[in-house]
Amino acid sequence: MLTSNGYVLDDRPDRLGRLEPVPAAERGDREALWSRLRRDGYLYLTGHLDPAEVLAFRRHYFAALEPTGLIADGSDPEDGIAADRDLDRGSYRRILFDEIVPGDEYLALCAAPRVADWFAWFLDDEVHLHRRKIIRHTKPGERGIGTATQAHYDLVYLREGSDRVLSMWIPLGDVPLDRGGLAYLEGSHHRVMAEEAAGGLPHPAASITADLPGLAERHDARWLVTDYAAGDVMVHSAHIVHAGLDNVDTGGRMRLSTDIRYQRASEPIDWRWQEHWHDRDGL
Numbered sequence: 001m002l003t004s005n006g007y008v009l010d011d012r013p014d015r016l017g018r019l020e021p022v023p024a025a026e027r028g029d030r031e032a033l034w035s036r037l038r039r040d041g042y043l044y045l046t047g048h049l050d051p052a053e054v055l056a057f058r059r060h061y062f063a064a065l066e067p068t069g070l071i072a073d074g075s076d077p078e079d080g081i082a083a084d085r086d087l088d089r090g091s092y093r094r095i096l097f098d099e100i101v102p103g104d105e106y107l108a109l110c111a112a113p114r115v116a117d118w119f120a121w122f123l124d125d126e127v128h129l130h131r132r133k134i135i136r137h138t139k140p141g142e143r144g145i146g147t148a149t150q151a152h153y154d155l156v157y158l159r160e161g162s163d164r165v166l167s168m169w170i171p172l173g174d175v176p177l178d179r180g181g182l183a184y185l186e187g188s189h190h191r192v193m194a195e196e197a198a199g200g201l202p203h204p205a206a207s208i209t210a211d212l213p214g215l216a217e218r219h220d221a222r223w224l225v226t227d228y229a230a231g232d233v234m235v236h237s238a239h240i241v242h243a244g245l246d247n248v249d250t251g252g253r254m255r256l257s258t259d260i261r262y263q264r265a266s267e268p269i270d271w272r273w274q275e276h277w278h279d280r281d282g283l
Contacts, residue, residue: 003245018225022045034122041184041189049114061172065100109170115233130269132272133261140251148180148243148244148246153242160270162269166262168235170233171256179248179255181244192240193239205283223243
């Protein structure tokens, strides 16, 4: 049983399906990848990054936050086992926003050759990485409205720049279904692009809903999910609707992930995304 913000997803075949990985034969074919992205709204690139490098950053993240009481005493930071106690929120915010987010380790991950060079190849141009890069962890058992990322599409938060910005979501460690990965509403980018072009969608930067099964029913569509492994990445359009699942891992492991944005440097850049991420930055 999959849930998001406490809502149980409908598991009928016409409401729930699996993300389709890019076949090996297409991985080096730029035109095939563009065709797939236009059709599906996403590229699921399995094993795109070195798992060892991904896990090294996972260890760095949880080790840095260990003094806040985030992880269980005596546990390996790489495991990300959540502690059963209150968090020192002052220390947590200072370490996250003053040390981790602007840190060299985080930038090295987000601008690694397999990321930056890949985008330069795929976009066939000089590229720009938005400085505002978001990193999140979710603890098992956090349920209810606001605990998982609600259904949204990225363009509503990126109105001041190009609408052709691409997002990359990177699971920082294995994220099987019970650890709460991303789910995508199948084909939703086609509807969103049409309604955006017609001016039929509201412009406030806001999520659509926490009710994923209700949204799938309303649009007669499937939520697409998968078991992500360390090294996998998702590249997706700014128009496709996506959301997070609840973390119900019985071993206490936290889901850690980051989402970053690349675009052609020659296209308009949203100036609001050129400062380091902070949860009080108004976006």
